[in-house]
Amino acid sequence: MYRILLVEDEKNFGSVLKEYLKMNAFEVTLCENGEEGIKTFTAGKFDLCIIDIMMPKKDGFTLSAEIKAIQKDIPIIFLTARSMREDMVKGYKLGADDYIIKPFDSELLLLKIKAILNRHYNQVNENQFLYQIGQFTFNAKLRSLKDKQGHEVKLSPKEAELLNLLCQSINDVLLREIALKKIWKEETYFTGRSMDVYIVKLRKYLSADPSIEINNLHGNGYSLMVKV
Amino acid sequence: MYRILLVEDEKNFGSVLKEYLKMNAFEVTLCENGEEGIKTFTAGKFDLCIIDIMMPKKDGFTLSAEIKAIQKDIPIIFLTARSMREDMVKGYKLGADDYIIKPFDSELLLLKIKAILNRHYNQVNENQFLYQIGQFTFNAKLRSLKDKQGHEVKLSPKEAELLNLLCQSINDVLLREIALKKIWKEETYFTGRSMDVYIVKLRKYLSADPSIEINNLHGNGYSLMVKV
DNA sequence: AACACTGTTAACGAAAAGTTAAAGTTGGAG
DNA sequence: CTCCAACTTTAACTTTTCGTTAACAGTGTT
Numbered sequence: 392m393y394r395i396l397l398v399e400d401e402k403n404f405g406s407v408l409k410e411y412l413k414m415n416a417f418e419v420t421l422c423e424n425g426e427e428g429i430k431t432f433t434a435g436k437f438d439l440c441i442i443d444i445m446m447p448k449k450d451g452f453t454l455s456a457e458i459k460a461i462q463k464d465i466p467i468i469f470l471t472a473r474s475m476r477e478d479m480v481k482g483y484k485l486g487a488d489d490y491i492i493k494p495f496d497s498e499l500l501l502l503k504i505k506a507i508l509n510r511h512y513n514q515v516n517e518n519q520f521l522y523q524i525g526q527f528t529f530n531a532k533l534r535s536l537k538d539k540q541g542h543e544v545k546l547s548p549k550e551a552e553l554l555n556l557l558c559q560s561i562n563d564v565l566l567r568e569i570a571l572k573k574i575w576k577e578e579t580y581f582t583g584r585s586m587d588v589y590i591v592k593l594r595k596y597l598s599a600d601p602s603i604e605i606n607n608l609h610g611n612g613y614s615l616m617v618k619v
Numbered sequence: 620m621y622r623i624l625l626v627e628d629e630k631n632f633g634s635v636l637k638e639y640l641k642m643n644a645f646e647v648t649l650c651e652n653g654e655e656g657i658k659t660f661t662a663g664k665f666d667l668c669i670i671d672i673m674m675p676k677k678d679g680f681t682l683s684a685e686i687k688a689i690q691k692d693i694p695i696i697f698l699t700a701r702s703m704r705e706d707m708v709k710g711y712k713l714g715a716d717d718y719i720i721k722p723f724d725s726e727l728l729l730l731k732i733k734a735i736l737n738r739h740y741n742q743v744n745e746n747q748f749l750y751q752i753g754q755f756t757f758n759a760k761l762r763s764l765k766d767k768q769g770h771e772v773k774l775s776p777k778e779a780e781l782l783n784l785l786c787q788s789i790n791d792v793l794l795r796e797i798a799l800k801k802i803w804k805e806e807t808y809f810t811g812r813s814m815d816v817y818i819v820k821l822r823k824y825l826s827a828d829p830s831i832e833i834n835n836l837h838g839n840g841y842s843l844m845v846k847v
Numbered sequence: 848a849a850c851a852c853t854g855t856t857a858a859c860g861a862a863a864a865g866t867t868a869a870a871g872t873t874g875g876a877g
Numbered sequence: 878c879t880c881c882a883a884c885t886t887t888a889a890c891t892t893t894t895c896g897t898t899a900a901c902a903g904t905g906t907t
Contacts, residue, residue: 562705
């Protein structure tokens with residue numbers, strides 16, 4: 392049960408978001424401005440902050456700086472109005488923080504939250520390297536993909552890393568940016584295109600089993616789905 | 620002989636699995652529910668637990684928490700129904716534990732069991748010096764490699780050291796950098812090339828048995844694979 | 848309709864590894 | 878002390894593997 396500090400001055404929007412997150416098994420504390428936010432943060436324990444940038448009294452960036460001063464590594468997701476200039480937000484992008492533009496798909500926010508929490512806390516079994524994918528068995532250490540007949544294909548390092556990430560979030564979403572940061576260490580046009588090429592390669596390898604699909608979520612990432 | 624505690628409420632599936640594991644040289648105790656599971660665990664000694672998550676009376680997570688309270692570091696493999704949501708399993712603190720989705724390839728379970736036991740208990744016995752490699756017997760101290768016919772080859776110091784490292788991670792990866800650090804004490808272009816030369820030599824020695832392969836993992840290292 | 852995102856293929860160049868042989872190095876035997 | 882043989886490193890050349898990029902086609906969004 393992760394604890395989220397939500398700081399949002401629009402009352403309606405804030406409480407709707409709070410309810411939505413609670414429905415999805417998060418513990419949420421809602422604050423209506425930056426001052427209240429820093430007080431609440433100091434008093435409690437939180438795993439993640441979601442902060443509106445434009446707020447009266449104390450803006451989101453200032454608040455986040457104060458929070459980081461207390462707990463350096465806490466992940467923060469900024470909420471920004473569409474009108475806000477992208478480069479301004481990016482300029483403030485610190486460390487592993489993220490931002491999301493209002494109005495947004497609540498589903499997307501949930502995905503980001505999960506992905507970020509995962510990245511920060513669930514050092515998800517770096518040890519796990521054996522996966523069953525439909526009729527295939529994938530050994531990430533040896534970079535081998537074997538089908539039921541015992542036919543083996545060797546994957547290249549990048550192929551294996553990508554498939555490994557997909558397996559870690561099997562039947563769920565692997566966000567583009569997360570894959571790029573983890574595998575390519577940077578997120579540019581070219582690394583993005585490179586990743587697309589690898590997706591094609593993985594699809595080819597896995598095409599023997601029709602119950603396996605690597606689906607694209609336009610603008611968000613990919614998901615490795617294995618049907619029943 | 621490792622001892623496995625298997626807790627599974629489906630009687631048929633449980634006993635089939637138990638027999639399969641026994642066939643593969645494990646000592647297995649089968650329990651049919653969580654309560655029985657914790658009693659049995661308290662009474663006996665076990666190296667690994669395999670626990671179904673969905674069980675009446677006491678679910679697998681609760682059981683595992685109780686078991687961990689008694690023996691903190693015992694490895695656990697969870698069995699989950701396909702219907703169970705993936706993120707629910709991952710959301711639960713898996714720690715160093717692993718999980719597997721039913722129905723699964725029994726081969727995969729065996730691989731996982733071996734991998735887990737290996738990393739928990741076999742902190743690689745550095746003192747071992749006698750290895751069986753396919754049809755060969757390798758004595759690392761005497762640096763001798765004998766085939767079934769008793770023909771013996773004497774290996775040079777470096778050859779023997781390298782083969783020894785390969786044997787320590789048989790059917791797994793020997794990372795280049797680790798081999799270089801352990802044998803050559805430094806990692807440069809030339810020591811790397813030197814190692815390549817020794818790999819060629821070892822391959823030549825072992826080429827008599829086609830079930831033995833020293834595979835290169837491009838950019839990673841080598842793996843000594845012996846087919847069964 | 849315009850634009851951004853994705854699918855797909857092929858080609859190029861860089862890096863790693865395979866291979867063989869010559870050049871060093873070292874530690875005894877004489 | 879000298880020389881030889883075993884051993885190791887360096888060199889040179891070849892082959893393989895890999896990742897990125899370009900180019901063009903197709904798709905989803907606004």
